Amino acid sequence: MTHVVVIGAGQAGSALVAKLRNSGFDGKVTLIGEEPVPPYQRPPLSKKYLLGEMELERLYLRPESFYSENGIDLHLNETVQSIDTADKAVIAGGHRIDYDELVLTTGSVPRRLPPAIGGLLEGVHVVRDLRDVDTMAPDFVEGRHALIVGGGYIGLEAAAVAASRGLKVTLVEMADRILQRVAAPETSAYFREMHARHGVEIIEGVGLETLVGDTRVTGARLSDGREIDVDFVIVGVGITPATTLAEEAGIEIENGIKTDAQGRTSTPHVWAAGDCASFPYKGGRIRLESVPNAIDQAECVAENIMGAGKDYVAKPWFWSDQYDIKLQIAGLNTGYDSVVTRAGDGDSVSFWYYAGDTLLAVDAMNAPRDYMIGKRLIEGGKSPAPSLIADPETDMKALMKL
Template sequence: MTHVVVIGAGQAGSSLVAKLRNGGFEGQITLIGEEPVPPYQRPPLSKKYLLGDMDLERLFLRPEAFYGDNDITMRLSEKVTAIDTSAKTVTADGETLSYDELVLTTGSAPRYLPAAIGGALDGVFVVRDLKDVDGMAPEFTEGKRVLIVGGGYIGLEAAAVAASRGLNVTLVEMADRILQRVAAPETSDYFRTLHQSHGVNIIEGVGLDHLTGDGHVTGAKLTDGSQMDLDFVIVGVGIMPGTALAEAAGIALDNGIRTDAQGRTSAPNVWAAGDCASFPYKDGRIRLESVPNAIDQAECVAENIMGAGKDYVAKPWFWSDQYDVKLQIAGLNTGYDTVVTRQGDQGSVSFWYYQGDTLLAVDAMNAPRDYMIGKRLIEGGKSPAPAAIADPETDMKALMRL
């Protein structure tokens, strides 16, 4: 009987084992995860769960009984320490398991502040898993002073929750502007204004020099020489793909675990999907850090384990919730040279990224119709004239008939 072992019990791992069973796979399935709970949603951790608006069971991607009911062996609180691709075995908590097919859905891990600048002090948190959020939740009381290091989406979402709870929030971003790595100045300006309207102090172009405190963080000094007193710190300075196991096993890396178009790694019978995997995309390679990609890529790999021989075709989309604003992103803006603004009703707006005459991506703020039409246009390879997008009189549905 074929045995599929999946390392990493997150969104990709859960999606993959479910797809195997739902697709008629009758072999043995083992899902190994380091955390003590079944696979769960991560996006609500820093929002509804942290605010107390969602309990633990509602986070679970599937009821815990799903795995037993579908004859999926779930090994929680176990750490895989080695993979032997020649012997086709993995070692978890000292026990050796044999596999016929192995899938790495090892996700990603947050970047931490170095201990030399205070990163190891108590009261310094990252936002990645249940343990992180449960640890910081008691700090979210009105009037406390929090420093958020990093002006990407994770940092901004944390700032929104903290400000909503009445904390005194300062966010520092060492780049010239928030969201500089991922969005146009127009989107940065929109979210800067949004956060400032909620009382968040945003400092751009200035980095963190070091944190201060004896055991527990009590303050920070910034690179411009300014200092501040603090109660706690949230660090959102990016993530790294979970490649350590693959690297130790001699599996090829390339900004993540390198796979072919169908999800195979350089090792026989070893696959990868989700945040940890880089794969062919257009004329290059990419690695996508998103829930939709984790689901779609994992399901494609599951089908290929069952013999589908199907290339994974990514359709990138993302979202972020901050205050009462839902940002929806379609496509990838890499290489854009023009941004077109489309104003909507009641403060909604969307920014459309072009490279020459080619539509690449859309950032839509409380503009779900613009997002859906933009997504369909991009996936269909259609590029409306920028002037048509900017014209509020344009019938957006008509653009689909181009």
């Protein structure tokens, strides 16, 4: 009987074992997770869960009973110490588990501030897992001052939640503008203005020099010399793929665990999916940090373990919720040289990224119709003339017939 062992009980790991069973796999399945709770949704953690609008059980991707009912051996609160690829075994919780096929869905880890500048002080938080959010929740008291370090989507979402709870919020971004790495100036300006309306102070082009405090953070000194008093800090400066286990096992790494188009790593009988995995894409190699990618890639790997021989074709899309704004992103904007604005009503607007005449991506704020049409156009390889996108009289649905 084939035994599939999956290391990492997050979105990808949960999707993979469910897909195996739903596809008729009748071998043994083991899912190993470091946390004491079954796989859960991460996006609501720093929003509805932190705001007290969602209970823990509603975070679960599937009821805990799902795993036993489907013959999935779920190991919770268990750390994998090592992988022996020669003998096809993992050492987890001090005991050996043999495998026939191994899948790494180890996800990613948040970047933290160096200890030398106060990264280990109490009151300095990251946003990644349930424990992180449970630890920071008591700090969200109206009137307190929160410092957000990093102006990417993680930092902006944290700022939105804090401001919504009545906290004073200062966000510091070292780059010239928020979202500089991932979005056009138009999108940056949209969110800068929106946060300003909610009282968030955004400081761009200024870095954090050091945090101040004996055991707990009490303040921060910025690279321009100003000093501010703070009650706690949230660090949102990105994530890195969790590759330590793979590296120690001699599995090839390239911006994550390197896989082929079907999810195989450089080591026989070892696969990878989700945030931790990089894969071929349009003649290059990418790694996507998103829930849709974690699910789709994991399900593709599950099918390939069963012999499908199917290449994973990524359809990148992402989202971010801030206040009453829902940002939906279709495609990847890498290499864009122009941005077309399509205005809507109120806060509704979309920005369309082009490289020459080729449509690459769409940022849609409270514009679900623009997002859906943009996504279909990109996936279909269609690129309407920028003038059509900018024209408010254009029938967007008709663009699909071009």
